[in-house]
Amino acid sequence: MRTVDEEQRAARRTALLDAAEVCFAERGYDATRTADICAAAGMSAGNLFHYFPSKHDVLLAVVDRDAERTATEVGELAHADDPWDALLALLDEVCRLASDPAAAGLALELSALAHRDEDVQHRLQAGDRAFRDALAELLAAGVRTGQVATRLSVEEGATWLAALVDGVFARVAADPGFDALAQRSTLRRVATALLADES
Amino acid sequence: MRTVDEEQRAARRTALLDAAEVCFAERGYDATRTADICAAAGMSAGNLFHYFPSKHDVLLAVVDRDAERTATEVGELAHADDPWDALLALLDEVCRLASDPAAAGLALELSALAHRDEDVQHRLQAGDRAFRDALAELLAAGVRTGQVATRLSVEEGATWLAALVDGVFARVAADPGFDALAQRSTLRRVATALLADES
Numbered sequence: 444m445r446t447v448d449e450e451q452r453a454a455r456r457t458a459l460l461d462a463a464e465v466c467f468a469e470r471g472y473d474a475t476r477t478a479d480i481c482a483a484a485g486m487s488a489g490n491l492f493h494y495f496p497s498k499h500d501v502l503l504a505v506v507d508r509d510a511e512r513t514a515t516e517v518g519e520l521a522h523a524d525d526p527w528d529a530l531l532a533l534l535d536e537v538c539r540l541a542s543d544p545a546a547a548g549l550a551l552e553l554s555a556l557a558h559r560d561e562d563v564q565h566r567l568q569a570g571d572r573a574f575r576d577a578l579a580e581l582l583a584a585g586v587r588t589g590q591v592a593t594r595l596s597v598e599e600g601a602t603w604l605a606a607l608v609d610g611v612f613a614r615v616a617a618d619p620g621f622d623a624l625a626q627r628s629t630l631r632r633v634a635t636a637l638l639a640d641e642s
Numbered sequence: 643m644r645t646v647d648e649e650q651r652a653a654r655r656t657a658l659l660d661a662a663e664v665c666f667a668e669r670g671y672d673a674t675r676t677a678d679i680c681a682a683a684g685m686s687a688g689n690l691f692h693y694f695p696s697k698h699d700v701l702l703a704v705v706d707r708d709a710e711r712t713a714t715e716v717g718e719l720a721h722a723d724d725p726w727d728a729l730l731a732l733l734d735e736v737c738r739l740a741s742d743p744a745a746a747g748l749a750l751e752l753s754a755l756a757h758r759d760e761d762v763q764h765r766l767q768a769g770d771r772a773f774r775d776a777l778a779e780l781l782a783a784g785v786r787t788g789q790v791a792t793r794l795s796v797e798e799g800a801t802w803l804a805a806l807v808d809g810v811f812a813r814v815a816a817d818p819g820f821d822a823l824a825q826r827s828t829l830r831r832v833a834t835a836l837l838a839d840e841s
Contacts, residue, residue, distance in 0.1 A: 471758045555754030557815065559670045571816040603832050606809030613808030617770040633802050636835045
């Protein structure tokens, strides 16, 4: 059983990660100082170092937590009664996240950092593999229920669905007129068409 | 008529931009010093400042040149005899570029920079708009020839093709096992399926 001290410690660590996510998304990793994270978490400056050795360790903890959340969410979908409904619900969730400035900002900042930070890159790549594996499981379940019939292998289907998901986040960055939430039904149709490639 | 001096000046400016592209793609913008660009262009350090006031101006010139190239290439496609063949050729070219480490590295570095540099962001957004406009023209031509029949508007079709193109570059970054060149025919089929959404 956790002691009160341990619980308080876990709660503060979570508060620091929440605050770091907001700071990284809004002003970027480089421009964020550890004192900014402490202030956003309502703690005095320097307190962060009781929990993380450095700002870089906060970043890696943010990436790991993000990957765990995705893995849990997508992992649950694989056991859904209706795999096709679960896939469409996942695409809706992608559009919702891409429309949330904090979530989209964090995702784009982490992709940008991965381009010059190997630790971030390896973690994002592992998270991406887990995401594609879960998508492939979902597609395999859809093939079993007869809801998915495509010339693509389940791995190829998962790869191209992942490319579409990446594309939605990239559209948010590239095109100020792109409204991800409003594009929900179009994404469903585009994904359906992609997986209906029987020709 | 250009004088020999003017021609030499233009050639050196081009050589500096070529060198800057390689440096930015390989080691990133931040880690590149102007002396590195000069060395890669075979010039003595400091020579760059006869052509560009700062490293940031070199960056913006690289972005502008990249956008002009894309606009020219895609603009030519709009006048192709067979718009559908032109579109498929464009998708092949995307896969070829995404497979070229220098081109993919530059594209990903510029997207990463756009996330924290408004000048880069505005230029990339303008370039993206031009790319989507040209894609929409190509799709409109395909509708006229009867090669494209989709429930999507030509603007929506262009947006989702652009999302797929973004997705290909994002896959290169996220998945070391993704071979963009080998995925050429799959991209053709995925794009065809996306545009065949008649249901």
